Each structure stands twice: as C-alpha cells, then as structure tokens.
Amino acid sequence: MYPLASFAAGLVFGLGLIVSGMADPSKVLGFLDLAGKWDPSLAFVMIGAIGVSVVAFRLAGKRAAPVLGGPFHLPTATQFDRRLVLGSLVFGVGWGLAGFCPAPAIVVYGAGYFKAVVFVAAMVAGMGIYEIAERLRG
C-alpha cells in the first residue's frame, strides 16, 4: 500500500501540474516575466496548492503516525544558512533559464518531449555533482 499511495500522489500531482499550466515552460516564464506581458496565473497555483495542504499539514501535526504507518519524515532544520540561500538562488537561475523545475520536467519527460529528457538528465547529473561534493567534504 505504501508505494501505491505514493504512486497515486505522484499521479494526482502530475495531473495538477498539467491542468494548472505549470507543465508548460512558456507559461512559467510568462509568470516570471514581470517586466514583459505578465501572466499571473501561477500565483493561483500556489494559492490552491498551499490552501489545501496547509490543512493537511495541520492534521498531520495532530497525528502520532501517518495513516499507512511508519514515522513522519518532516524537515527539522531551522537555521538559515548560506547553503539554503545560495542553493535556492542557483535553482532560481536555472528555473528562469528554461522554465522547468523538477516535477514538471518529469511530467513533460513522460509526455515524450526530448528537451525535457535533456533537462532531467542534466538535473540528475547536477544532483550527482552535489552528492560527490558532499562525500568529498566528508
């Protein structure tokens, strides 16, 4: 059940990305182009997504364990460090260059678009570089 629920969540997430327009890089860039013909649609995606999940996270906070068992795996870090800010800035530059962030890139890959395959391959390579750098650091 545990992996099946995860599959269902991924599927609904992906459908949401398609319906919302997030799975279209030109739509994402239209949102990021404040100085051009700005398309504020993606702000509505955030409103919808956060509006629903804020309730779920409150419910989760009241439960001892998830419905399917096992502990909750929620982030515990609280400090603002350079990694958080610099990493997010680097991510934002990449996001603004192509209009892809990780989840929509997987969806567009699944739809069979070659540029999304290129993006995902490079993204996984980037994540691999991070892993290697972390291991070298000790």
Next chain:
Amino acid sequence: MDWEHFTPWASLAGGVAIGIAASMLVLLNGRIAGASGIIGGLLRPVRGDIAWRVMFIAGLFVAPTFYQLVKQAPVPTIDATHAVVALAGLLVGVGTRYGSGCTSGHGVCGLARLSPRSLVATLAFMIAGFATVFVVRHLIR
C-alpha cells in the same frame, strides 16, 4: 498583463490537485511531496526508502498518459535551446540539493508548514527566477 494567456480558474484547480497530492503523501506516507528531494534521495539509496520514491516519480511520469485518456494534453512550449536547457537542468539539480528543496518542497509544502526556512528559499528562487528572465528577455535581447 497578459490577459490572453491568463488562466486563473484552471491554475487554481490544478493547484488544488497539487495540494491534494501533497496532502495524500504527508497523511498516508508521512512524506513531503518535494520533487527534488524525492529524486535526489535515490542518488543516496537507503534500504526500504527507494520504492515510494520511484513510485511517486512514476506517477508524475505517467500523468500525461492518464490525462490523455480524458482530454487532449496541452502542448508545452520550450523555447530554450538544448544547450540552455542542459545548463538550466544542471543549475536546478545542484541548486535544489544545496537549497534542500524546489518549488514543490519549499514553495508548496514548506510554505504550507509555515516553515521560515522555506519562505526564505522560496523568496530566493523566485527573485532569482524573475531576475534571470529579466536579463534573458529584456537585457540580452
């Protein structure tokens, strides 16, 4: 304002679906629906921590196929060249791992958890995204 492409209702509905998906994953599995963390975790495999990640990614991957069963899927427009797409992917991969999250993990789940760290991260990647598009579309061209 780009009224021609403005889709408040579809975007809100899609956002609600994303929120439902994030709710399912935290309430059923106790996990954060953060795409970069889910993918990145596979590069540091831990026994018993692999299947749910692969299945979430598989769900994302087959979403267009399921969508297509009901309705013609919209065609994405990817204007960036292959080289720029590759560079963007590399930056997104490195950046999301150092920053511990992406649009889904920080932007949706983190903000919904009222995490100050996620607010900082979201502001950082939004500002960088706005600035990058400004440079690419209005300064370089």
